[in-house]
Amino acid sequence: MARFTLPRDLYHGKGTLEALKTFEGKKAVLCVGGGSMKKFGFLDSAVSYLKEAGMEVEIIDGIEPDPSVETVLKGAEAMLKFEPDWIIAMGGGSPIDAAKAMWIKYEYPEITFEGMCKVFGLPKLRKKAHFCAISSTSGTATEVTAFSIITDYAKGIKYPIADYEITPDVAIVDPDLAETMPQKLVAHTGMDAITHSIEAYVSTANCDFTDPLALYSIKMIQTDLIASYNGDMSKRASMHNAQCLAGMAFSNALLGIVHSMAHKTGAAFADCGAHIIHGAANAMYLPKVIAFNAKDETAAKRYAAIADSMGLGGVSIEEKVALLIAYLRGMNKELKIPLCIKNYGADSYPAENGFVSEDIFLARLPEIAKNAIGDACTGSNPRIPSQQEMEMLLKCCYYNTDVNF
Numbered sequence: 001m002a003r004f005t006l007p008r009d010l011y012h013g014k015g016t017l018e019a020l021k022t023f024e025g026k027k028a029v030l031c032v033g034g035g036s037m038k039k040f041g042f043l044d045s046a047v048s049y050l051k052e053a054g055m056e057v058e059i060i061d062g063i064e065p066d067p068s069v070e071t072v073l074k075g076a077e078a079m080l081k082f083e084p085d086w087i088i089a090m091g092g093g094s095p096i097d098a099a100k101a102m103w104i105k106y107e108y109p110e111i112t113f114e115g116m117c118k119v120f121g122l123p124k125l126r127k128k129a130h131f132c133a134i135s136s137t138s139g140t141a142t143e144v145t146a147f148s149i150i151t152d153y154a155k156g157i158k159y160p161i162a163d164y165e166i167t168p169d170v171a172i173v174d175p176d177l178a179e180t181m182p183q184k185l186v187a188h189t190g191m192d193a194i195t196h197s198i199e200a201y202v203s204t205a206n207c208d209f210t211d212p213l214a215l216y217s218i219k220m221i222q223t224d225l226i227a228s229y230n231g232d233m234s235k236r237a238s239m240h241n242a243q244c245l246a247g248m249a250f251s252n253a254l255l256g257i258v259h260s261m262a263h264k265t266g267a268a269f270a271d272c273g274a275h276i277i278h279g280a281a282n283a284m285y286l287p288k289v290i291a292f293n294a295k296d297e298t299a300a301k302r303y304a305a306i307a308d309s310m311g312l313g314g315v316s317i318e319e320k321v322a323l324l325i326a327y328l329r330g331m332n333k334e335l336k337i338p339l340c341i342k343n344y345g346a347d348s349y350p351a352e353n354g355f356v357s358e359d360i361f362l363a364r365l366p367e368i369a370k371n372a373i374g375d376a377c378t379g380s381n382p383r384i385p386s387q388q389e390m391e392m393l394l395k396c397c398y399y400n401t402d403v404n405f
């Protein structure tokens with residue numbers, strides 16, 4: 001049965017962090033990441049607003065980027081001791097996603113990580129706590145989505161937990177929090193957002209309710225991302241909304257194989273010196289996947305509609321798809337994101353010799369391709385790749401070669 005689910009309330013605009021003052025409850029646990037929310041004063045503000053609302057507050061901090069299964073288990077234990085009736089997660093996608101998984105384990109202490117990962121198979125939540133998400137990056141939109149991405153570092157794999165049960169009850173989209181993002185984070189999260197809207201628009205689960213959100217957010221990102229990257233704070237605020245609209249689209253239309261590939265390559269080369277940051281992975285793979293998916297007639301028409309809505313020109317469908325690919329490649333260059341894995345260097349900047357050597361890439365390719373095909377995001381992609389096609393596609397993403405299959 002088709003379903004469209006969003007948070008019950010969404011506070012948006014400058015200063016809306018204050019909405020926390022109006023929350024009703026006894027105990028709130030506040031989950032944050034490595035320190036940016038504390039450093040810029042948002043953590044203290046949130047604590048004082050919740051206290052003003054009459055709540056006892058406990059903090060779970062230090063949630064790392066790309067949170068691990070262990071972090072989730074540790075946080076759930078703290079929640080079981082404190083017994084909050086509100087879980088408030090504030091920061092980038094990482095602390096919010098970790099808090100969502102902690103929430104599941106808090107409500108169902110017996111559930112295993114494998115149990116959580118059953119796609120749309122979670123038991124009913126909200127028997128112990130409600131959930132509020134406050135985003136400080138402009139990309140994942142996890143404040144409105146039914147997803148949480150947790151990394152199993154032993155396997156080197158990111159697992160999506162997907163269920164409308166973990167769509168937050170309340171989202172706060174306050175652009176003040178996004179103003180402190182460093183340039184590189186703006187670039188990566190912004191390209192994550194446009195990947196969300198483009199994948200949602202061509203997904204086999206797209207519908208009348210998700211299409212307008214996807215198309216409108218693509219246009220906003222087209223006008224706002226580069227300016228936001230270059231320091232325009234009104235565009236930064238607009239990007240904070242745009243990524244959220246993209247999230248509303250993909251949470252309900254689902255994603256595609258750009259995300260499958262990003263999930264399965266993100267931690268696969270961590271032993272070679274670095275993660276492939278989620279947004280950067282998407283930015284590198286999206287143009288290749290568009291070329292692959294555009295061999296499907298319906299998908300090609302949809303990409304052409306995106307190009308039309310962006311005003312990119314072109315007459316034939318093929319021409320429009322090519323212009324969309326060229327436009328996205330241009331965005332990568334302006335945002336200093338590498339074009340392919342081979343050139344993914346230190347600090348995620350383009351480099352002649354990246355940190356993933358050809359030998360290591362080729363040795364791990366069959367396993368990564370198999371895992372990517374098995375990712376939860378593959379099912380809604382317009383074209384389902386075979387093992388051989390996925391390997392060829394990943395090679396194009398490594399060498400930046402053309403997709404002609």
Ligand SMILES: NC(=O)c1ccc[n+]([C@@H]2O[C@H](COP(=O)([O-])OP(=O)(O)OC[C@H]3O[C@@H](n4cnc5c(N)ncnc54)[C@H](O)[C@@H]3O)[C@@H](O)[C@H]2O)c1
Nearest residue numbers: 036065066092093094136137140142145147148149180181
């Ligand atoms: N749940 C979903 O629907 C969904 C969708 C896409 C991606 N993800 C996942 O989200 C994670 C990435 O999240 P992210 O891109 O938001 O980054 P992040 O949460 O991993 O944060 C990256 C870094 O930015 C810092 N930071 C965050 N906000 C800041 C701010 N306002 N000012 C200064 N520094 C700030 C953090 O402290 C951290 O060091 C990945 O694990 C990805 O797989 C989830």
Ligand SMILES: [Zn+2]
Nearest residue numbers: 140192196278
């Ligand atoms: Zn994403």
